[in-house]
Amino acid sequence: xxxxxxxxxxxxxxxxxxxxxxxxxxxxxxxxxxxxxxxxxxxxxxxxxxxxxxxxxxxxxxxxxxxxxxxxxxxxxxxxxxxxxxxxxxxxxxxxxxxxxxxxxxxxxxxxxxxxxxxxxxxxxxxxxxxxxxxxxxxxxxxxxxxxxxxxxxxxxxxxxxxxxxxxxxxxxxxxxxxxxxxxxxxxxxxxxxxxxxxxxxxxxxxxxxxxxxxxxxxxxxxxxxxxxxxxxxxxxxxxxxxxxxxxxxxxxxxxxxxxxxxxxxxxxxxxxxxxxxxxxxxxxxxxxxxxxxxxxxxxxxxxxxx
Numbered sequence: 064x065x066x067x068x069x070x071x072x073x074x075x076x077x078x079x080x081x082x083x084x085x086x087x088x089x090x091x092x093x094x095x096x097x098x099x100x101x102x103x104x105x106x107x108x109x110x111x112x113x114x115x116x117x118x119x120x121x122x123x124x125x126x127x128x129x130x131x132x133x134x135x136x137x138x139x140x141x142x143x144x145x146x147x148x149x150x151x152x153x154x155x156x157x158x159x160x161x162x163x164x165x166x167x168x169x170x171x172x173x174x175x176x177x178x179x180x181x182x183x184x185x186x187x188x189x190x191x192x193x194x195x196x197x198x199x200x201x202x203x204x205x206x207x208x209x210x211x212x213x214x215x216x217x218x219x220x221x222x223x224x225x226x227x228x229x230x231x232x233x234x235x236x237x238x239x240x241x242x243x244x245x246x247x248x249x250x251x252x253x254x255x256x257x258x259x260x261x262x263x264x265x266x267x268x269x270x271x272x273x274x275x276x277x278x279x280x281x282x283x284x285x286x287x288x289x290x291x292x293x294x295x296x297x298x299x300x301x302x303x304x305x306x307x308x309x310x311x312x313x314x315x316x317x318x319x320x321x322x323x324x325x326x327x328x329x330x331x332x333x334x335x336x337x338x339x340x341x342x343x344x345x346x347x348x349x350x351x352x353x354x355x356x357x358x359x360x361x362x363x364x365x366x367x368x369x370x
Contacts, residue, residue: 064109064110064113064170064171064172064173065107065108065109065110065170065171065172065173066107066108066109066110066113066116066138066141066168066169066170066171067105067106067107067168067169067170067171068105068106068107068138068141068142068145068166068167068168068169069103069104069105069166069167069169070103070104070105070145070161070162070163070165070166070167071101071102071103071161071162072093072102072103072104072158072160072161072162073101073102073158073159073160073162074152074153074156074157074158074159074160075157075159076102076156076157076158078093078094078095078102082094088108088109089106089107089108089141089144090106090107090108091104091105091106091107092104092105093105104145104148104161106141106144106145107169107171108141109173113170115133115137116133116137117133117170118133118186135168138168142163142166143330145161145163145166146161146163146330148161149161149163164234164332165187166187167185167186167187168185168186168187169185170185194232210357213357213358214354214357215357217353217354219249220245220246220249220250220350220353221246221350223242223243223245223246223249223346224242224243224246224346224347224350226242227239227240227242227243227246227339227343227346228343230242231339231340231343234332234333234336235329235332236332236333236334236335236336236338236339237317237327237328237329237331237332237335237339239335239339239343240313240314240317240335240338240339240342241314241317241318243339243342243343243345243346244310244314244342246346246349246350247269247310247342247345247346247349250268250269250349250353251266251268251269253265253266257311257314257315258307258310258311260304260307260308260311262307263303263304263307267365267368267369268349268352268353268368269307269349270303270369271348271352271368271369271370272345272348272349272352273303273306273307273345274303275348276306276341276344276345276348277301277302277303277306279344280341280344283340285337286337286340286341289337289338289341290306290309290337290338290341293309293338294306294309297309297312306341306345309338310338310341310342310345313335313338317335352367352368355367356368
C-alpha cells in the first residue's frame with residue numbers, strides 16, 4: 064500500500080513542470096491542481112505494515128454506520144519533512160506556508176486484495192474550530208458607540224484578547240498565549256515588566272478571576288489534567304498563587320528560543336493548547352470585570368471585583 068500525504072503550499076512562487084523528486088523512501092512532487100488552481104506538495108512512500116492505520120467502519124449505538132479515522136502520528140516523519148521544506152523554502156524560494164496541519168491523506172492500493180480494506184481511500188484533516196455565527200444587533204452597535212468614552216483605552220487590551228482568540232482558533236497556541244498574557248500584563252503589571260507572582264495579593268480583580276478559572280476548569284478534563292500535572296511538576300498547589308506562577312513561567316519560557324524542547328517552537332503548537340485555553344478563560348473573566356467596572360458605584364467596586 065502506498066501512503067500519500069498532500070498539503071496546500073502558498074507563497075510568491077512559480078512551479079515549473081515535472082517537479083517530481085525521488086529520495087528513498089519518499090517520492091515528492093509539487094504541482095498546481097486543475098480543480099482549484101492551488102499549489103500542493105505531496106509526499107508518498109510504500110508502507111508494508113498499514114492495516115492499523117486505515118480508516119475503519121462500524122455501527123454506533125443507534126445502528127448507524129460511522130467511519131473512524133486513525134490518529135495522524137503514523138506519518139509523523141512526513142510531517143517533519145514538510146516542516147523542513149517549509150522553513151527552508153521560506154528562506155530560499157518564497158514559500159509562505161505549507162498546510163501540514165490539515166493534509167489530505169490518500170491510500171493507494173498496489174494489489175487487488177488491498178482495494179476493499181478501507182471504506183474510504185482518502186480524507187482531509189481540519190485544523191480550524193467550527194464556531195456558530197453570532198448575530199450583531201442594532202442595540203449592541205448603538206450601545207458600543209454610546210459608551211465609547213466610558214470605556215476609555217480598553218480597546219487596546221481588548222485587542223490583545225481578539226488577537227489571542229484568532230490565534231487560538233487557528234491553533235497557533237503559543238502566539239495565542241502571548242497575546243492573552245499581554246492583556247493581563249496591561250492591567251496587572253503595576254508599572255513593571257511582567258506580572259509579579261505576588262500581584263494577586265494586591266489586586267482583587269486578578270485574584271477573583273484566577274479563582275473563577277480554577278473553579279470552572281474541572282469541567283474541562285483534559286485542560287484540568289494538564290494544569291494539575293504542571294502544578295505538581297513545579298511543586299505548586301491548585302490555587303490562585305499556583306496558577307499565576309504557572310502562567311508566569313510559561314510566559315518566560317515562550318519569550319525565548321534557546322531550547323527547542325522548552326521554548327518557542329512553532330512546530331509544537333499542540334503542546335500549548337491547554338495553557339492557552341486556561342489563560343483565555345482568565346482573560347475573559349478579566350475583560351468582563353473591566354468592561355462593567357465603569358458602571359459600578361464607587362462604594363460597590365471592591366465587592367464587584369471580588370465576586
